[in-house]
Amino acid sequence: MNTLPSYLQGISRVVVDAAVSASPVALRVRERLPHLTAEVLPEGETLSSGLAREDILYLKQYRGRFLRHCPGTSHYRCCGYQIVHIGENCPLRCSYCILQAYFQDRVLKVWANQDDLWRELDQAFSANPGRRYRVGTGEFTDSLVLEALTGYSRDLIEFLGRYPQVCLELKSKVVDLSWMDVVRDPSRVLPAWSMNAPAIAEHEEQGECASLEERLAAARTCARAGFRVCLHFDPMIHFPGWQEGYARTVEMIFDHLRPEEIAYVSMGSFRHMPDLKRCISENFPESTYIYGEFITGLDGKQRLLRPLRVEQFRFLAGALRRGGLDRQLYLCMESDEVWQAVLGRTPADLGGLYRHLMAQAFGDEGNE
Amino acid sequence: MNMVDNQLQSPARPTMLRCAVSDIEVGGPWLFWSAPPSPSLRRSLKNHGQLMPVLIDAGGARPVLVAGAARVAALAELGREILCLDLGALSDEARGLVYVRSNAGAELTDGQLVLALRYFSALSDVDMEQVLEALDLEARSKRLRLVRSWLTLPALWDAFLGAGAVPLACADVLEAFAPGDLAALEALFAALSWSRGNAVNVLTWIREICARDGVSAQAVLDGVGLQQILAAGLSPKDAMTRILHETRLRRYPVLSDMERDFAETARRISTGTRWRVAQPDVFESNAVELSVRLTSPDGLRAASAELACIAAREDLDGLFPVGRK
Numbered sequence: 202m203n204t205l206p207s208y209l210q211g212i213s214r215v216v217v218d219a220a221v222s223a224s225p226v227a228l229r230v231r232e233r234l235p236h237l238t239a240e241v242l243p244e245g246e247t248l249s250s251g252l253a254r255e256d257i258l259y260l261k262q263y264r265g266r267f268l269r270h271c272p273g274t275s276h277y278r279c280c281g282y283q284i285v286h287i288g289e290n291c292p293l294r295c296s297y298c299i300l301q302a303y304f305q306d307r308v309l310k311v312w313a314n315q316d317d318l319w320r321e322l323d324q325a326f327s328a329n330p331g332r333r334y335r336v337g338t339g340e341f342t343d344s345l346v347l348e349a350l351t352g353y354s355r356d357l358i359e360f361l362g363r364y365p366q367v368c369l370e371l372k373s374k375v376v377d378l379s380w381m382d383v384v385r386d387p388s389r390v391l392p393a394w395s396m397n398a399p400a401i402a403e404h405e406e407q408g409e410c411a412s413l414e415e416r417l418a419a420a421r422t423c424a425r426a427g428f429r430v431c432l433h434f435d436p437m438i439h440f441p442g443w444q445e446g447y448a449r450t451v452e453m454i455f456d457h458l459r460p461e462e463i464a465y466v467s468m469g470s471f472r473h474m475p476d477l478k479r480c481i482s483e484n485f486p487e488s489t490y491i492y493g494e495f496i497t498g499l500d501g502k503q504r505l506l507r508p509l510r511v512e513q514f515r516f517l518a519g520a521l522r523r524g525g526l527d528r529q530l531y532l533c534m535e536s537d538e539v540w541q542a543v544l545g546r547t548p549a550d551l552g553g554l555y556r557h558l559m560a561q562a563f564g565d566e567g568n569e
Numbered sequence: 570m571n572m573v574d575n576q577l578q579s580p581a582r583p584t585m586l587r588c589a590v591s592d593i594e595v596g597g598p599w600l601f602w603s604a605p606p607s608p609s610l611r612r613s614l615k616n617h618g619q620l621m622p623v624l625i626d627a628g629g630a631r632p633v634l635v636a637g638a639a640r641v642a643a644l645a646e647l648g649r650e651i652l653c654l655d656l657g658a659l660s661d662e663a664r665g666l667v668y669v670r671s672n673a674g675a676e677l678t679d680g681q682l683v684l685a686l687r688y689f690s691a692l693s694d695v696d697m698e699q700v701l702e703a704l705d706l707e708a709r710s711k712r713l714r715l716v717r718s719w720l721t722l723p724a725l726w727d728a729f730l731g732a733g734a735v736p737l738a739c740a741d742v743l744e745a746f747a748p749g750d751l752a753a754l755e756a757l758f759a760a761l762s763w764s765r766g767n768a769v770n771v772l773t774w775i776r777e778i779c780a781r782d783g784v785s786a787q788a789v790l791d792g793v794g795l796q797q798i799l800a801a802g803l804s805p806k807d808a809m810t811r812i813l814h815e816t817r818l819r820r821y822p823v824l825s826d827m828e829r830d831f832a833e834t835a836r837r838i839s840t841g842t843r844w845r846v847a848q849p850d851v852f853e854s855n856a857v858e859l860s861v862r863l864t865s866p867d868g869l870r871a872a873s874a875e876l877a878c879i880a881a882r883e884d885l886d887g888l889f890p891v892g893r894k
Contacts, residue, residue, distance in 0.1 A: 415702055482745075492781035494821050496851040506824050507852050508890075 205233065206349055208292050208409035212309070215239040215350065216253045217260040221313035226351050227260050234258075248308060255292050255307040257352070263312035267321045271340065273501035277534040278548050280467070282370070282557030284340045285322070287353055288312055291343045293374055294408030296485035297436050300341070309342075312349055313513050319360055326364045333564045334364075338374025339393070354457060355380040358390060362407035365389060368562040370431060374410040376419040381426060388564055391464055392423045393431035396454070398446025401438050405488060413450060417457040429564065432518050435469030435533050436507040437513050439493045439505055449521040460525035465561045468517055468543075469533030470510040472502045491542055499536070514543040529561060582654045590630055590645040593625060593653070595634045601674060601684040606643035614643050616737045624667060624728060628658025635664050636671035645772060662695050669703045672694040677704060680731035682712070683719050686780065690720055715740040723751065734758040736765040741774045750779065750786035757812070762806050771813055774820035792819055827852055827890055834887030842875035843868075846888070857888050 210223040217227050224511070231239060239260075240292045242248065243401035247261050269288050271277025288311040289304055305348070312318065326334065337342040338354065348354050354371055362365050362385040370391040371380075384390050395417040402413050420430040432454065437447070471490065478491050505513075518530055531554060532540055537547040606614075613620075623637025634641060635656060644651055656667065665688055679687075682704060689700045698708070706713050718740035719730065725744070729735045735743075735758045746754065755762075755773070778789045790796075793815040798808055818825045828848075835846035847858045859879075861872045880883075 402890060489780050489783075492777040492825050496824065498851065498853055503852070505822075506827075508827070511822060536854065 205555060206375065206377070206409070210256050211255040211256050212293065212350075213237070214254075215244060215260070217313065218242050218262040218263040218356050219244050219366070221260055224260070224313045224315060225356065226311060226313040226315060226353060227272075229352050230258065230260060231380075238508075246504060247342050250305055253307050254259040255290065255309060257308045258347075259310045260313040261310050262314045263317070267312070267316065267318045268325050272537040273534065275424075276499035277536055278554050280531065280533060280542065281335075282558070283334060283336045285318075285336045285338050285357065286312065287318070287338050287357070288347070288566055289341045291346055292408060293343060293346060293406070293410050293411070295374070295490040296405040296407070296481055297438070297471055297477075297490075299473065299477060301484065302474055303334045303341075304459040309347065311347060311353065315356060322360070322364075326367055330366065332366065333368065333559055335368045335559050336367060337370035337372055337393075340369070343373050343375065344371040344393075345380075346375050347379040348379060348505075359383045361389070362386070364498060368559075369459050370562070372431070372433065374406060374566075376411045376414070378419060378422060381423070382466050384428075387427040388429070389523075390428060390564060391431050392420065394420055396432045396434050396450055397436075397438065398440075398443060399449055400440065400442065400446050400516050404488075405438065405485075408455065413453055415545055417453055421457040421458055424458055429462055429464040429465070430458065431464050433467045433469075433533075434517060435467050436471035436511070437468060437517065438471050438485070438490045439509055439513060445512065447513075447517050448520055451517070451524060454521075460529070463526060464551060464564070465529045465531060465558060466521060466526060467531055467533045468514055469535075470505050470513065472504045472534065474502055494544060500534075507561065511539055511542045514539070518543055528557075531558065573587070583657075584627075586627070587634055587650045588625070588653050589650060590641060592631050593634050593641065593651065595638060595641055597633060597635070597664060598688060599634070599661065599668045600634065600638045601668070601688045602667075602681050603638035603736065606639040606646075611643045611646070612641055613641065614649075615647060619644060619649070620721055621874065622654040624653040624671060625653045625655050626651075626657065626659045627655040633664075635659065636668045661692055662689070662700075665689055665692075666699065666703050668868050669700075673703075673705075676729075678768050679716070679737035682706065682875075683730055686716055687720055687724060697718050712737070718744045719887045723748070725755075726751070729755075729758040730797055732762070734762045736763070738765045739768050739772055742769060742776055745776055745777075746786060753785065753787035753790055756790065756799070760799060761809055763809060763851075767813060769808060775826050778816075790817065824851070830887055830890060835885070838879050838882055838885065838888070842879065843872055844875060844879065851892065855889050 209282050212234065215230060215237050217230075219230070219413055220242050222239070227239070231327060232527075247510050248257070257568055263286075265286070269284045270285055271282050271283070271284055272280055288309070290300055290307055290309050291298070292309060338357070345354060358369065358380050361369055362383075365386065368389050368391060372393040372395070374395050395412065396416075399413060402410070423430050433446075437443075440446075481491050494506040496505040496506055504510065506567060514532065514535075521530055528551070529545060532543060534542075537549070540547045548554035548557065593618050619640065619641075624635040625632045626635050627633075632653065632655070637884050641651055659667065664683070669685060672723070685704055686700070689695050699710055701713070706716075712789050715737050722740075726735070730737060743751065743754070752792050754772070754775070763771070773813060775786055775789050778784070779786055793812060795812065798811050798815070800880070801808070802814050803811065830849050845860045847860070849856055859876070863869050863872060
């Protein structure tokens with residue numbers, strides 16, 4: 202247990218569906234948490250819903266779709282990547298995390314029936330071998346936060362090695378590079394880390410997240426090993442001193458990485474369904490950024506008033522451009538008007554955001 | 570209402586008796602909804618006498634009034650004896666339940682619910698399920714959740730609720746204020762009766778300004794100019810409109826500036842025309858909506874000419890504030 206990262210040491214209970222109790226993931230978890238006896242749920246039973254327990258790891262036989270489209274909203278430009286759904290929830294405690302409002306419980310769920318996952322992915326990727334895919338696992342959980350227990354990303358990378366038309370993005374706030382040695386082609390894996398202003402990383406990303414310095418050092422390790430990395434400024438937070446904060450983070454980025462080592466950088470302003478505000482005010486009463494000037498956007502979500510977020514985007518984009526990034530920059534869930542105001546172009550000018558990012562991901566900008 | 574349900578108390582057989590007013594103890598805290606007798610009750614008692622007994626607990630040294638305070642007060646004014654139904658010795662919880670049930674029938678107001686639950690909550694070992702049933706309140710209802718939030722407030726707020734100055738819907742946001750802030754907020758409700766939407770908005774904005782800026786509610790109200798507004802001799806409606814406006818200005822300063830500038834531009838370019846100019850989506854897009862209501866072809870031709878005049882103006886930038894930037 203002592204070898205486990207600190208963010209996993211709070212797990213006190215393991216529950217596993219009988220159907221997946223002998224799966225590679227379940228065996229690994231047993232081996233890596235030898236002090237815990239896994240409770241096996243008989244066929245037909247399931248863990249009661251609504252448990253506010255992030256100390257429970259539930260290895261589940263998942264019956265839904267594994268490969269999904271990103272749940273973008275209307276009126277705004279979505280990056281169009283596809284989600285490989287490997288589990289839900291996260292033991293890290295980021296005040297702004299949408300998962301607080303998205304799921305009814307906090308149980309750490311892992312879809313342990315990987316054979317079903319491999320079958321579905323094979324069917325999708327084999328059905329149209331000429332089509333390229335940009336996929337990621339960091340939508341409903343952190344891609345790597347459970348890696349030390351489950352080895353899930355390592356398995357996924359090994360599996361996807363057979364499909365050169367697929368590029369996998371691993372988005373995280375921790376440092377776990379244990380998967381690197383199974384990568385056949387570094388150009389088909391994009392390690393990605395969340396970036397924010399230092400004050401936000403320190404105060405709003407609680408729960409043993411890696412520091413910005415550690416994330417960027419890991420990104421540099423990956424870059425030196427031949428990977429291109431992705432960085433995500435999402436959510437950008439409007440707080441007193443945000444200019445200095447984001448400027449400092451950009452400095453740190455270019456202290457660690459060269460522009461050509463970065464596949465793309467996203468920028469997204471904090472936005473949320475109304476329920477999340479209540480979750481944040483209850484769970485993180487010290488977090489006052491939720492009292493900024495938010496309005497109801499065209500998709501019904503709360504967003505920072507447009508001039509305020511355009512100002513933030515312009516500031517960040519300007520700093521990143523001065524460091525040598527340009528076409529790698531994109532905005533997450535913004536309108537053409539905001540794109541134009543911030544980057545001086547719209548997704549249409551790039552041939553569409555989906556196509557552009559596909560090209561960036563595969564490292565063939567201009568050929569897509 | 571002064572109905573008596575003999576099933577209320579199982580062991581004792583209720584006994585009818587007459588008492589002098591001075592013999593009865595009438596100040597029990599379970600009489601939480603008691604009010605002075607109405608003119609019609611006074612008239613009825615005077616003309617027809619007491620048709621229903623009041624409820625007492627005569628199990629102790631002195632009879633204690635359990636229900637019927639208004640009748641006792643009116644009969645005292647008339648100098649008459651009181652017809653009483655003695656229910657026997659009752660606990661404080663049972664007295665409260667008898668009181669609630671003897672008043673059953675009318676829909677309870679939020680203020681009444683709060684008074685009742687404040688009484689029962691202060692007792693130990695109360696069967697809350699029975700209390701909720703007596704109050705006809707669902708255990709998982711939003712109303713009960715709000716009442717429970719309300720009970721965290723100082724009891725003096727119950728008077729504002731009872732008077733209709735502040736709605737129960739504000740319980741959640743009021744609960745989030747510190748005691749000192751709550752004391753400052755009393756000034757908002759001492760003289761004004763707020764609608765549900767306006768009350769929730771003004772309190773939410775004040776609380777969010779406090780949290781955002783790290784200041785007290787008193788400081789926010791000082792910035793809003795509450796005392797000056799209250800002293801300005803405005804009608805209650807105008808005073809509340811002004812308070813809302815000033816509070817929103819401080820909660821949303823950038824948006825308020827944009828709205829003011831846009832409104833000025835819209836007014837300038839549409840004055841003298843029949844066109845209405847509006848920004849439809851809180852500046853989330855560059856869109857502007859111009860609308861007109863017409864009733865005849867002549868009206869249409871006139872509106873077209875007016876629109877052409879508007880379009881020819883050179884001061885239209887203010888209509889597209891974000892797009893211009």
